Amino acid sequence: MKLTRRVALSALSVTALAVTAACGSGSSASGGGDISIGLAVSTLNNPYFVELKQGAEEAAKELGVKLVVVDAQNDATNQVNQVQTFTTQGVKSIIINPVDSKQAAPAAKAAENASIPLVSVDRSVEGGKVASEVTSNNVQGGSLAAVELGRATSGEVVHLQGIPGASAARDRGQGFEQGLNSGSIKVVASQAADFDRAKGLDVMNNLLQSNPGLKGVFADNDEMALGAIKALGARAGKDVQVVGFDGTPDGLKAIEDGTMAATIAQQPKVLGHKAVEEAVKAAKGEPVQRVIDVEVKVVNKQNLAEFKK
Amino acid sequence: MTSTTARGFDARKIFSENGALGGLIVLVVALSVLAPSFLSTQNLLNVGVQAAVVAILAFGSTFVIVSGGIDLSVGSVAALSAMVAAWASAEAGMPGPAALVLGLVTGVVAGLVNGALVSYGKLPAFIATLAMLSIARGLTLVVSGGTPLPTPDVVSFLGSNLGRFLPLPLLIMLVFFGVTALVLARTYSGRAMYVIGGNEEAARLSGIDVRKQKLVIYALSGLFAAVAGLLLAGRLSSAGPQAAVGYELDAIAAVVIGGASLSGGVGRASGTLIGALVLAVLRNGLNQLQVTPFWQQVVIGVVIALAVLLDTLRRRSR
Numbered sequence: 001m002k003l004t005r006r007v008a009l010s011a012l013s014v015t016a017l018a019v020t021a022a023c024g025s026g027s028s029a030s031g032g033g034d035i036s037i038g039l040a041v042s043t044l045n046n047p048y049f050v051e052l053k054q055g056a057e058e059a060a061k062e063l064g065v066k067l068v069v070v071d072a073q074n075d076a077t078n079q080v081n082q083v084q085t086f087t088t089q090g091v092k093s094i095i096i097n098p099v100d101s102k103q104a105a106p107a108a109k110a111a112e113n114a115s116i117p118l119v120s121v122d123r124s125v126e127g128g129k130v131a132s133e134v135t136s137n138n139v140q141g142g143s144l145a146a147v148e149l150g151r152a153t154s155g156e157v158v159h160l161q162g163i164p165g166a167s168a169a170r171d172r173g174q175g176f177e178q179g180l181n182s183g184s185i186k187v188v189a190s191q192a193a194d195f196d197r198a199k200g201l202d203v204m205n206n207l208l209q210s211n212p213g214l215k216g217v218f219a220d221n222d223e224m225a226l227g228a229i230k231a232l233g234a235r236a237g238k239d240v241q242v243v244g245f246d247g248t249p250d251g252l253k254a255i256e257d258g259t260m261a262a263t264i265a266q267q268p269k270v271l272g273h274k275a276v277e278e279a280v281k282a283a284k285g286e287p288v289q290r291v292i293d294v295e296v297k298v299v300n301k302q303n304l305a306e307f308k309k
Numbered sequence: 310m311t312s313t314t315a316r317g318f319d320a321r322k323i324f325s326e327n328g329a330l331g332g333l334i335v336l337v338v339a340l341s342v343l344a345p346s347f348l349s350t351q352n353l354l355n356v357g358v359q360a361a362v363v364a365i366l367a368f369g370s371t372f373v374i375v376s377g378g379i380d381l382s383v384g385s386v387a388a389l390s391a392m393v394a395a396w397a398s399a400e401a402g403m404p405g406p407a408a409l410v411l412g413l414v415t416g417v418v419a420g421l422v423n424g425a426l427v428s429y430g431k432l433p434a435f436i437a438t439l440a441m442l443s444i445a446r447g448l449t450l451v452v453s454g455g456t457p458l459p460t461p462d463v464v465s466f467l468g469s470n471l472g473r474f475l476p477l478p479l480l481i482m483l484v485f486f487g488v489t490a491l492v493l494a495r496t497y498s499g500r501a502m503y504v505i506g507g508n509e510e511a512a513r514l515s516g517i518d519v520r521k522q523k524l525v526i527y528a529l530s531g532l533f534a535a536v537a538g539l540l541l542a543g544r545l546s547s548a549g550p551q552a553a554v555g556y557e558l559d560a561i562a563a564v565v566i567g568g569a570s571l572s573g574g575v576g577r578a579s580g581t582l583i584g585a586l587v588l589a590v591l592r593n594g595l596n597q598l599q600v601t602p603f604w605q606q607v608v609i610g611v612v613i614a615l616a617v618l619l620d621t622l623r624r625r626s627r
Contacts, residue, residue, distance in 0.1 A: 045551040050455035164602040192602030197457070197545050198362075198552060205355045206596035209346040223457075223549070230545055250457055250547070 036066040037279050038086035040107070042099040042123075043074040046195075047248050048221075048268050052097065052122060055272025063280050076103035083107035087114035092283035093131075095275045098123045101167040117282035121275035122268070123167055132278040132288045136266040138168055141296040142175020145243050145264050148298050149216050150183015152241040152261040157216035158207050159190040160200055160224045169195075172220045172245055185216060193224045200227025208232070217242045222251030222263055229259045237261065247299055247307060255304055262300040265307055270294050328620035329566050329583045336587065336612075340594040347597060354476055360589035361478035362387075362541045364582055366556055367563035368489040369533025371581045372526050374564050375493070377506035377573025378434035380530045382423060382441035384556035387538030388549070389445040389452070390416040391460070394539060395548035396452050398461035405461030412464075413535045419445055420531020424524035442557065453550045460542045468543025478540050482582075485536065490578035498525050506573025563588055566616045587616060 039056055041049050060067035072079035076099040086094050087110055094111050098104035101123045108128025111118040117131040124133055162169030189207050193199040219225035225244030229236040236259040244251050247265025254260035271294050281288045299307050341348040366383045373380040394412030397403040426437035471477050493499040501522045504512040513519050542548040566587055567580025595605045
């Protein structure tokens with residue numbers, strides 16, 4: 001009996017702690033107005049999505065709506081729960097940045113059942129109804145990366161992949177392979193480094209042992225590219241060219257320093273901004289644009305200035 | 310208490326006490342045959358460097374596991390400590406060495422909170438450190454604002470090479486191996502860890518201040534996590550908000566592969582070192598063999614299970 005009470009107490013306090021922690025970092029509100037919009041972000045553990053959130057917050061402020069942000073911490077089930085919670089909180093429209101395109105259908109269903117318009121941002125929702133889709137094309141970005149790498153170097157290259165099975169890794173990898181036939185590069189190894197900088201460093205070091213003569217690297221995101229650059233040391237940007245993806249501030253700095261040849265910039269702030277614009281239109285019952293393609297751009301030393309803020 | 314000390318280097322004794330050593334050797338031999346580039350000096354140094362962060366986390370976890378506890382927060386605490394150090398120098402303008410110390414203090418404080426929750430709050434260690442896992446990760450995001458921060462030079466130095474060839478992370482790992490072995494074998498706290506892990510009530514009755522010792526144990530784990538986190542950040546010259554996610558599981562796996570028992574009372578620094586090396590050798594080898602990423606996770610899981618299974622069977626047959 002005493003033990004049960006103790007366990008219950010511990011469980012309670014942990015819940016309390018977890019709730020406090022969630023409140024501190026998970027949700028934020030900005031602006032006033034009587035329209036409130038929910039934004040379900042895949043993860044704020046990644047600078048890219050933090051920028052997306054910032055863009056959304058800026059738009060909410062400009063348009064005078066209240067934005068409620070939740071973070072699914074890359075857990076698709078968690079995200080479905082969060083969207084369901086939104087439907088009972090009186091939000092007028094919901095923006096979802098799916099953890100995984102293929103696993104977001106239940107979230108779309110929940111919004112549809114509650115007759116709340118849904119806007120997807122950065123990744124699409126497969127098998128669900130959305131009012132508007134604000135994306136940058138990851139497949140096209142992968143192809144652009146292959147072309148750019150083929151332009152910067154020739155010979156053997158390696159491909160550092162994102163989390164196995166994640167949609168961004170799938171799409172970028174698919175695009176990269178499609179773009180390969182146009183250049184004079186040959187992929188000799190494809191290994192996962194989970195979008196993580198430290199793993200990028202370790203995997204690159206390992207691949208350098210078995211492929212000492214390689215000439216180029218394509219990484220599914222800038223974080224892994226930066227890890228690879230660390231592993232390449234003085235070779236990076238000299239006899240080995242590295243192309244990343246995302247255009248994060250650290251990635252742009254590496255291009256400036258000459259260690260990274262190029263990155264494929266998505267524009268996370270623009271994505272967040274446009275998503276809120278569409279969500280507000282949908283909330284007011286105004287017509288929305290079905291698909292908004294935010295451009296992906298190759299960033300290299302020549303056009304770097306356009307992207308540095 | 311027969312196997313707690315490591316006096317001298319008796320090869321047979323080392324083998325009979327460390328079942329995982331056999332597994333490590335089998336792995337190394339197999340990979341040397343399959344991947345021609347595996348056995349180069351540079352690659353073996355790489356393996357050592359890649360093992361360092363998990364090994365140091367695992368040394369800290371060895372104290373906790375030997376005493377019958379568990380620390381799930383080490384990955385998050387490592388990330389938080391590194392982030393605090395990076396923030397202190399990059400944003401608050403503190404000198405590098407002071408920022409480094411602040412990072413270490415962060416780890417110790419997180420460990421003390423764990424220890425206090427376990428010993429005075431009477432929380433199960435699993436729950437207390439699970440809460441810290443979430444809290445420390447959240448605080449890492451709060452401090453960083455979600456973006457990576459550059460580390461001070463002194464931290465970056467920790468992750469670099471001494472001279473042209475000798476990687477500092479490897480040396481630091483070996484130093485902490487020595488410290489761990491020393492603490493476990495030669496200090497009052499170390500002996501208390503085995504007694505508490507063997508039977509906590511008996512430990513209390515025999516006059517050990519169990520609460521105080523648990524504070525020491527979790528503080529040590531926090532300190533080791535901070536060192537590991539600083540090392541990880543140093544290797545990248547950057548502290549990331551998402552650094553070291555899931556490393557606590559690698560650390561626990563390393564300790565258990567090394568022959569420690571999750572029910573407490575058993576475990577050695579040398580075993581843990583071997584456990585960490587097994588994981589690093591495996592990842593390195595799988596990369597070089599270019600096993601597809603989907604299968605790599607399967608192989609890693611199978612090897613962890615086999616390593617522990619072999620050790621259990623060996624013990625039972627004696």
